[in-house]
Amino acid sequence: MNICIGGDLDGKVFSFNKGLLDANDIEDGKFSKYRRRRSITDQKVYKFWISLDVNLEEAIKRVKLILESFNK
Known part of the structure; x- marks a missing residue:
């Protein structure tokens, strides 16, 4: 999924193979x-x-909501 939760990129999807993401790089x-x-x-x-x-x-609440809607 790689969905951003919160911040400047809220709701956007980015797939990178790293542990940290800086929105300014995007x-x-x-x-x-x-x-x-x-x-x-x-x-x-x-x-x-x-x-x-x-x-x-x-x-965590937002992730749960996303997963619930995804798994319907």
């Missing part, structure tokens, strides 16, 4: 920084970019 003038996180559901691995500015609890 779009000039963007300042958010993201860490790639994994979520394992039903033995499937999903990856998300979580903004360092987003509360982890809020990010």
